[in-house]
Amino acid sequence: MKEILKSSEGTTVVQSPPGYEGPGFFATSLDKAVGLARKNSIWPLPFATSCCGIEFMATMASTYDFARFGAERLSFSPRQADLLMVMGTIAKKMGPVLRQVYEQMAEPRWVLSVGACASSGGIFDSYSVLQGIDHIIPVDVYVPGCPPRPEQILDGILNIQKLIHSESLRRRNSPEYKALLSSYGME
Amino acid sequence: MLSHFHRFFWDGNEQLIWINSGGKQAYIPNKNLKFDLLLNTMSNQTIEYLPILIQFLVALGFVATTMVATHYLGPRRKSKIKLDVFECGIEAQGNARIPFSIKYFLVAILFVLFDVEVIFMYPWAVNFKELGVQGLLEMLFFMALLLIGFFYIMKKGALKWE
Numbered sequence: 022m023k024e025i026l027k028s029s030e031g032t033t034v035v036q037s038p039p040g041y042e043g044p045g046f047f048a049t050s051l052d053k054a055v056g057l058a059r060k061n062s063i064w065p066l067p068f069a070t071s072c073c074g075i076e077f078m079a080t081m082a083s084t085y086d087f088a089r090f091g092a093e094r095l096s097f098s099p100r101q102a103d104l105l106m107v108m109g110t111i112a113k114k115m116g117p118v119l120r121q122v123y124e125q126m127a128e129p130r131w132v133l134s135v136g137a138c139a140s141s142g143g144i145f146d147s148y149s150v151l152q153g154i155d156h157i158i159p160v161d162v163y164v165p166g167c168p169p170r171p172e173q174i175l176d177g178i179l180n181i182q183k184l185i186h187s188e189s190l191r192r193r194n195s196p197e198y199k200a201l202l203s204s205y206g207m208e
Numbered sequence: 209m210l211s212h213f214h215r216f217f218w219d220g221n222e223q224l225i226w227i228n229s230g231g232k233q234a235y236i237p238n239k240n241l242k243f244d245l246l247l248n249t250m251s252n253q254t255i256e257y258l259p260i261l262i263q264f265l266v267a268l269g270f271v272a273t274t275m276v277a278t279h280y281l282g283p284r285r286k287s288k289i290k291l292d293v294f295e296c297g298i299e300a301q302g303n304a305r306i307p308f309s310i311k312y313f314l315v316a317i318l319f320v321l322f323d324v325e326v327i328f329m330y331p332w333a334v335n336f337k338e339l340g341v342q343g344l345l346e347m348l349f350f351m352a353l354l355l356i357g358f359f360y361i362m363k364k365g366a367l368k369w370e
Contacts, residue, residue: 055281098294118297125294128283193283208287 035061052190059103059129060185061091063178066102066126068119070109073136073168077108080171090178099126104181105158110138111151123158124207128193131184133177134160137167159201314366325354 038057040049069077081087081095096102099122111119123132134154137143140163142152154160161184164177192198202208293300332339332347339346361367 051281100294120297121289121292121299122297124287124289125292125297128285190281190283193285208285208289 055190056186056188060182063090063092063104063181063185064094064096064102065092065104065106065133066096066099066122068105068107068109068122070111070115071138073108073139076168076171076174077106077135080174085171085175087175087178090175090182092178099123102126103130103185105130105132106135107132107139107154108135110143110145111154112149113151114149116151116157119154120157129185129188131161131181132158133162133164133181135164135174135177136169137165140165143167157205159205311369318361318366322354322358325351 035057037047038049038053040047040053042048067074067077069075079085092104099105103126105123105126107119123130132154134140138145138150139154140160142150144167146152151157162177162180164173166173169177189195293304295301328350329347332343336343
């Protein structure tokens with residue numbers, strides 16, 4: 022398996038998960054195989070509302086090339102998305118929209134909060150701005166910065182990948198996860 | 209296709225002779241009786257198509273396995289909001305199944321027609337010099353045919369929106 026996953030340049034792109042290897046076969050646990058597949062084929066939904074969205078565009082472009090992490094295909098419908106990337110100021114009026122987009126995503130789903138505004142409201146300590154999207158939806162990884170550089174966004178993605186890779190297959194049906202959702206008033 | 213480069217022969221006794229592209233012979237020993245019986249009943253002609261059958265079965269099996277596996281592996285959460293219509297996060301208003309004007313259909317079909325015409329022009333443009341005057345005349349004839357059709361639909365009023 023390690024040989025198969027080597028790229029044309031000869032460098033290993035994806036490390037095979039720990040498992041039992043012999044001549045002509047490789048065995049690992051289902052969790053690890055599924056985690057490996059999910060981690061390297063994220064379909065992000067970019068929810069870009071302001072300047073962090075511009076940084077995200079730079080992240081997608083050739084210099085930083087977000088696609089090399091397996092996230093080639095952006096999904097603009099929550100139905101096919103794994104990862105909700107919230108980038109920018111979320112006004113309180115936008116809150117229900119963001120919440121509905123999150124709720125309409127298929128499980129398993131992850132949320133990346135990019136920038137100070139999405140994470141905490143940032144400089145907009147104002148009556149109209151949501152003071153962090155974690156008031157309405159659960160967030161997995163926060164990326165600081167105002168706006169963060171593309172490297173920081175990529176760092177956030179790598180952390181999301183770590184979470185995806187190590188997630189148990191049972192997590193989404195666990196009582197803890199259900200409790201987390203119900204604390205946000207979701208089913 | 210495998211049969212172009214490799215040949216399988218059944219020598220009637222115990223071994224399957226496999227001749228590869230280099231002309232070398234290899235003997236596949238007789239181990240699996242059921243497979244041999246299957247080969248025995250098939251003529252040489254049929255055996256050559258066996259890889260295609262196997263490929264077809266693999267393709268079918270892959271699709272079936274993946275579809276069943278995703279149903280068992282993927283977590284599911286069916287709340288009312290999840291199953292609601294997606295309208296960019298805004299509450300959906302009204303029914304999506306309303307009658308649309310037939311004109312959309314007409315314009316779409318006409319678009320496809322002339323779209324295909326343009327697609328035909330690409331290879332002609334690439335080989336413009338090789339095809340020469342004859343190619344140009346043929347293309348003009350082709351375009352003239354479609355232009356006649358275009359004027360016909362204009363006269364019929366198919367492009368009038370009001």
